[in-house]
Amino acid sequence: MSEPATEQPLKGYTVGITAERKAGDLEALLTRRGASVLRGAAMHTVPLPEDGELSAATAAVLAAPVDFVVVTTGTGFRGWLEAADSSGAGARLLEHLRPARLLARGAKARGAIRGAGLAVEWSAPSEESTEVLHHLLQHDLEGKRVVVQVHGNPMLEFQQALREAGAEVVPVTVYRWTDPLDLDALDRLIGAIVAGEIDALPFTSAPAAANLLDRAERIGKGASLREAMRSRVLLACVGPVTAAPIAEVGLPYSMPERARTAALVRLLAEELPARGR
Template identity: 70%
Template sequence: MQGVLSGFTVGVTAERKAAEIGSLFSRRGARVLFGAAMHTVPLPEDGELAAATEEVLAAPVDYAVAVTGVGFRGWIEAAQHTGIGDRLLAHLRSAEVLARGAKARGAVRGAGLVESWTSPSEESAEVLEHLLARDLAGKRVVLQVHGDPMLRFREALRAAGAEVVPVTVYRWTDPVDLPALDRLIDAVLRGEVDALPFTSAPAATNLLARADRTGHGEEFREALRDKVFIACVGPVTAAPIDAAGLSYAMPDRARTASLVRLVADELPKRAAR
């Protein structure tokens, strides 16, 4: 496997796991260009997050959905910091807690709660399907949201008769190092990037939006369409790529390591054709 990507250039748009992802590609011989496409910002503890937590506490909760490990953990930590953490945890113990994957489950258990179910595929769509199989009329569902507002998810629950209380722990902004993102976009335009793996929908959305804002939107999409192998860790991440009419591939498992293996397997095959 070592050196299998020698001669190829991979663009990394992740922020939080950029070094880890870059190292996985570098060990396979790839040249890595970093250009974080977004920045994760915790919501102020005395603002929107605190208000959402008070709304959760205002009435009993039937279902609580932990979407991400870092998001659920951040919510509990913020509540502990403001002195209502124990009250929040006691309130959630009467709810049926669902986890979207192993990391979310680990955060739930780390908070001293017990999950009733974890999505085997770690996809939001599977969590939604699991919930919609229940009678949700009059039920109160707390949805921990991480950046992506999950509007369709929420609308589907409301259509089934549920009251949905979204708890947004983080929001996305432009990256701290915007010039690095612009350099990555320029490299794609020059045909110097062979693959773009995506691990989050906001990164994909912001990358395309930045190309638009700099006046290169159509040219950038054409370069992606003709020259770049796009890989997305899962269908949620792929949604903005699909909406842009771009082709992409996904690994069998929604894992970073699986995403890297997919790129390592496919790029040499593409070059051989």
């Protein structure tokens, strides 16, 4: 049985999806509210074990005692531990991290730490990296080793602030981003945005937002894409980190109070009908 119209506030609207990993969940939430969906993943996630880089980072962590560990994402932290397990270093890594003070960026990171049998000293209430950095800088970091689990975004300013405070920073990058596997799908989405066929674009990651803009430049549609996004499309970002590439080019965007995919979809369901066409 179809849902009543009042429960399908997005009926008649078309939403573009640039996500890769969360595309299925996002599409299900949107279609349940009546939206039509056009997918065009804007990036592809490559686990670094495939490149051999993560094992080198793990070896650097194991080379000396660790004072602080910053866990930014649950997926990234679990991926790191799984990669260490596959190389035979999993148990040693867990024991090496156990005496450290583990800080979580949010609920999913906190859950991953606890799921590994480790203790969480502190978790950022806002689930933002800036709050984690502020908390860390309240400590005397001179000579301390700080492991930062990075997920795609290299967090260069975060790392530099810690180094300026005297810390030795050991970044652990679990994934890197590349162009999507299906560039044609992304190009079709860009074309649909420019043609006025897309009403909203929800973004769940900064790399997807950045690569959408970059790909449009590479195919000669950068200016027309930005104009369409500025004048006709509701841009919604799950959080300020995701919004950074959008903000950098001066595009307006909305953001839910909580950095959750479901909250992002609720925001679209509220704002799109209110905007009209």
